[in-house]
Structure formats: C-alpha cells, structure tokens
Amino acid sequence: MKFIETCKNIWKIEDLRQRLLVTALFVLIYRFGSYVVLPGIDPSALTALKGQTAGGLMALLDMFSGGAFSNASIFALGIMPYISASIVIQLLTIAVPYFQKMQKEGESGRQKMNQITRYLTIAILLFQGPSYLVNLAVQMAQVGQPLAIGFNWFTISSTILLCAGSMFVLWLGERITDRGVGTNGVSFIILIGIIARLPGAFVQEFSLRLNENGGGGLVVFIIEIAILLFVFAFAIMLVQGTRRIPVQYAKRIQGNRQIGGARQYIPLKVNAANVMPIIFAQAIMFIPVAIVGFRAAETNGFARVFMDNNGFWYNAVFALLIIAFTYFYTAIIVNPVQMAENLKVTNGFIPGVKPGKKTADYIDTIMSRITLPGSILLALIAILPAFARMFGVSLSFAQFFGGTSLLIMVGVILDTLQQIESHLLMRHHDGFFESSSMRIKGRSGAMAY
Numbered sequence: 090m091k092f093i094e095t096c097k098n099i100w101k102i103e104d105l106r107q108r109l110l111v112t113a114l115f116v117l118i119y120r121f122g123s124y125v126v127l128p129g130i131d132p133s134a135l136t137a138l139k140g141q142t143a144g145g146l147m148a149l150l151d152m153f154s155g156g157a158f159s160n161a162s163i164f165a166l167g168i169m170p171y172i173s174a175s176i177v178i179q180l181l182t183i184a185v186p187y188f189q190k191m192q193k194e195g196e197s198g199r200q201k202m203n204q205i206t207r208y209l210t211i212a213i214l215l216f217q218g219p220s221y222l223v224n225l226a227v228q229m230a231q232v233g234q235p236l237a238i239g240f241n242w243f244t245i246s247s248t249i250l251l252c253a254g255s256m257f258v259l260w261l262g263e264r265i266t267d268r269g270v271g272t273n274g275v276s277f278i279i280l281i282g283i284i285a286r287l288p289g290a291f292v293q294e295f296s297l298r299l300n301e302n303g304g305g306g307l308v309v310f311i312i313e314i315a316i317l318l319f320v321f322a323f324a325i326m327l328v329q330g331t332r333r334i335p336v337q338y339a340k341r342i343q344g345n346r347q348i349g350g351a352r353q354y355i356p357l358k359v360n361a362a363n364v365m366p367i368i369f370a371q372a373i374m375f376i377p378v379a380i381v382g383f384r385a386a387e388t389n390g391f392a393r394v395f396m397d398n399n400g401f402w403y404n405a406v407f408a409l410l411i412i413a414f415t416y417f418y419t420a421i422i423v424n425p426v427q428m429a430e431n432l433k434v435t436n437g438f439i440p441g442v443k444p445g446k447k448t449a450d451y452i453d454t455i456m457s458r459i460t461l462p463g464s465i466l467l468a469l470i471a472i473l474p475a476f477a478r479m480f481g482v483s484l485s486f487a488q489f490f491g492g493t494s495l496l497i498m499v500g501v502i503l504d505t506l507q508q509i510e511s512h513l514l515m516r517h518h519d520g521f522f523e524s525s526s527m528r529i530k531g532r533s534g535a536m537a538y
Contacts, residue, residue, distance in 0.1 A: 098513055105270075105512040112269035115261050116281055122164045122254065123157035123285075127247050130161045130225070134234035141228055148484060149398060150375065152494065155282030161225055163254035166217055168278055171259050173372045174209040178202055179421065207259075214255055218248035270505050276364070280501040283494045286485065294486035313482060320473065320491055324499040327466055330359035332459045334452065336437045353437075357456055359463040361423050364500040366414035366464070367471055367493050373410055374403070399475045408468035415464035425452040470496060 100106055126132050142151035142159040151158040154167030181188040182202075191198040222244055226236035238244055258278060265274030294313070298306035333354040397403055429449035438444050442451045473491025478484065488494045 095513070098516075099509060102512055102516050105509065108268065108270050112265055112277075115265050115269060119164070119258065119261055119278060119281060120155065120285065122257070123155045123162050123282075124160055125163050126161050127163060127165075127250060129236075129243055129247070130229075131234055132160070134229050134232050135159065135161055137228040137231040138225060141224075143484070148488070149371065149493065152286050152488065153279055153282055153371075155285045157282075163250050164258055165221060166214060166251050166255045167282070168255065168258050168262065168275055169372055169375060170213040170217060170255055171206070171210045171275065172368055173213055173375070174206045176369050176372055177209060178206045182421075207256075210259070211252060211256070214252040215248065218251040219244060221251065222247055270508055273501070273504065276368075276497065276501045277505070279368075279497055283498060287489065290483070290485035290489065294483050297483055313486075317490055320470070321495065321499065324470055324491075324495055325503070327360050327463070327470065328363065328496075328499055328503060330463070331356040332359060332455060333357070334439060334455060336432065337440050355428070355452075357423075357452070357459060359459050360415070360467055361456070361460070361463075362415045362418035364493075364496045365418050366411045366467060367496050369414045369418070370407055370410035370471075371493050374407055399478050404472040404475050408472055411468040411471055412464040415467060416460060419456065419460050423456055425449040425456065428452055467496070 099109070138161065139159045141147055147158075150167075150169070153169055154162075154165060157164040157167060178188070182192050183189075188202070191201055194201075219238075222236070223238055226238040229236055236243070259275070262274035262278045265277050267274075269277070295310055298310040298313075300306070301309075333356050336353050336355055398407075426449045429445060429452065432438060432448060433444045439448055439451060442448050470491045471493065474487045474489075474494075477487035477490040482490065489498075
C-alpha cells in the first residue's frame, strides 16, 4: 500500500511527472536507435559478430552500448568514447596549467572544458569508427557476406553515421540530465544498456541450471540469486557508507537571538568517488582494443591478455586502476581546504583541532584513511564476476555479480530514487520510507559547509 500511495503522489506532481515522461521518451529513442542497422548491412549476417561479443571484453563493450555493438547499429560505439575523452581532460587538469586555470573559471571554464571534451570525443570516434568497420567486415566474411572496406563511400558514410550516433547518444544523456530524472544522464544511458541485458542473462542462467544433469540445478540457481542480492546490498552499503566528523558551532548573538552553539556533523563518504573509478578504469582497459583494432586485438598477444576479463592480469590491472582512480577522483571532488574555510566563515570548528590549515589537514587525513578501504572494497566488487565464472556461472549472468554492471546500477538507481524522493518531500509528501533515518542517499560526495 505504501508503494502504491507513493506512486500516486509521484504522478500528482506535475514537474516530476513531466520529467519521468521525458526520461521514458529518451530511453525509448535510445533503445530504438540501438536496433537501427548501418545502411548496407544485412542484419541476418551478424551471427559471427554476436558470437564475438558473447564473451570477454567485447561482451562488456556490447553491454555498455545496450547491444548496439553486436547489432551493427548507428549507436554501436556508444558512450564510452566520451568517457575516455573525459578521463583525458580530467588528467590534463592536473598536469597542464592552462586546464587548471580553466577549471577555476567557474561556469564559463566548465563550458569550455565540456566543448574541448566533445572535440576530443569526435577525434576518438573518427579513429574507432573505421576500426569497428574492419572488424565488422571480418566477422561478416565468416558467414559469406563480405564488405568492401577501404577508402570508399561505405566506409566514409558509415564512419560519419557511427560518430553522429555516439554524439546523439551523448546529447540524449545531457537532455536527461537537464529535463529528466537522475543527476547524470550519461550514467543513466549506461544503466539502460545494462538493464536491457539483464532479462536475457537471467533467463539464460535459469535455463542452464534447469537443464543440468543430476538435478539440483534449481537449488543452485536459488543460491546464486541469494548471493546476487547479498552483493547488491553490500554495494549499496559501500555507496552510502559515511564517516561523520563532529563540528561545533561557536555561540554568537545576532539581535536578540543566540545563534550557534549546536553540534553537527560533516558526513565524509567512504567511497566519495562513487562509480566513476570503475567507469574510468573500464575505459582504460578498452584502450588496447582501440589501439590495435577490434579484430587485431584477438590475435595480438598483449591485447588478447587484456581482453580476457576472467584472466588474472586483466583483473589485477583493473583492480589497481580502480584504486588509483578512486584516490584521483576523490582528490578532485573533495577539497579539505575549502571545507575548512567554510567552517571558519560559519564559526564552526572541529573539537580539539585548530581552525584553518590544521582543520584542512585533519579532514584530508580522515579522507585518506577511509578512501583506502573504500577503494579496495570497490576493486573487490569490480572483479567478483571473474570469481563467479570460476564457479560455473554463465558469462552473461556473472557480469551482474559485481563489476561495472552492478555498481553502475546501484549508483544510478540510488541517484534517481533520491531525486524523486526530493521532489516528494518538497511537496510535503512522504518519501519512499516514513522514517527520516531511512531516507535514500545518492552518490553525492562529501557535504562541504
């Protein structure tokens, strides 16, 4: 009854209702586009391509594109080139003074960096487009449907369509951010691609267990679902986990009123970087494929090692990248100096710690201490699918036992539910839970004062 009442309240709020409808419309457009095949391609001849994307790193790439990669769709390259470009620009903000200055220019600087990111995305797409077409030609040749790849009209027009398709997906994500639900439309687009693969993976695993010889398959399947739910709950706790720092506010008199004196808390998130280290690390793992080409990566020894997402070296490097990016991204979004200055301006202080630099150092120390276990747990969840495969879970279903899929689902779903709940509370409706202590917490970083 509580759920039904909440749904009714959601529909009563006109602004929220419009946002939900707009989001649904953009999702339908995105899913429709993932089935629009490139001109000149016979959809029935894509069996080899679908087989290629059934396992390894190609399966992840196909999942992020919502199946568009294996469908030879105009959206085949998906949103990952934009993620890769974003990583490069964020790294430049640390190493290059020009980008550091731009970052400090506020909104105007942010718009300039976004524009540069888009230009870099197009450059990456112009490189990946022909590589995708070469791989597509090889796969179609295996089923007797050769493609003429070279400097011809098909290659040029298909590359333009692939680039335009990815930029259109980016545009959809930005419109979801502005007019839909969720705080990050690009992450929402990735979520849709992941969810689109979940029903098929669920049915495949269920059929596999039922057809097992010797019986007991259904029991094994129930155990797998229980483990999946446990990992899901653990990921939620990791996303929402915080370390609270007590803050005391000095008493002062304003007019006839006494202001301050109360004790509050600064919640520092154990995983302030949220799911971004996973996305960044995954984009880096795609680089060997992008450099040598989709097809050549299968024969190149170095790239082949990093295409096996069940292998030791792939998961070891993936985990180390996640830990490194967690520290990197936390340093970007959490500014202890600014937090200390804000506390000083509002007459707040941490008991036993001097205001100013000492407070900033204290907050930085706490963040370093909680980021280490947070990053390790994040990396552990990211490589859990490899362990699931070791115990016989099918590849498509194992991807949801942790890894990028699960963490993106948890993070984006929590963000979306939190935004919906905020609309409900602003209109004096109950949220998803009656108790304020059970309010949904999204992936927002540490709260600065």
